[in-house]
Amino acid sequence: GPGYPYAIDGHGRVHGTLLTAAPGVYGELLGLLDHLEEYLGPGHPRNLYERVVREVELPGKGETGQEPSGAGTRAWVYLAAAAVTRSLRTSGNVIAEGRWITGRAPGGPRTP
Template identity: 80%
Template structure:
């Protein structure tokens, strides 16, 4: 059904340096990409998160587990900045630790389908997957979204929707 969950507490070094899958205001061209990612990534390419749904949030989207696909970008940290980038993203996403009741998002490991380098368009579908960190809506947020949230058709968040806010994957 869903890939195994793996989290680490903020500030603790991960056992493996994983890429990050982003799908909201951290996407290229969005406000938080410039603020948090500029100069901190070595590679960025289109990707798809399978078995997930995307919902509108207040200025940013939320991804949750579900029967759909979320389009985004797979980011690889630049050499020597992985720990800094992990800490910045944990802070931005209000991830206080695995299962913390005040988390806005949970940082989990998921299989992501990378697309070709460069161009936009369809990502995934090649059968190849990469294990990546993904910030999914925390449990309380997920419950609220499932009962009254606005689903984003097609799983692709764009600036044309709600203007980007200061805190979103």
């Protein structure tokens, strides 16, 4: 993509961070994430991403000490919107092993 990653439906694995909202702030967190990802609603023509539900695999005990390896849950995932996906399929680069490494501190600004 244009300096930051997009996930698209297809084959392969994407590694990421699963956020869990504190009680009482789910709606606020989802609104903040939608704003960050420039998600304006299902199928909106200006979306960069679509927010969809997917089954995600949680890390094994060796990583967090909490869940058995391969345990799963359903979560919101931001995938590239349709127009972005078409562009990425023709001119995007696959990220090795599905791990985007930028050399910047977590939570730092995106580079457009």
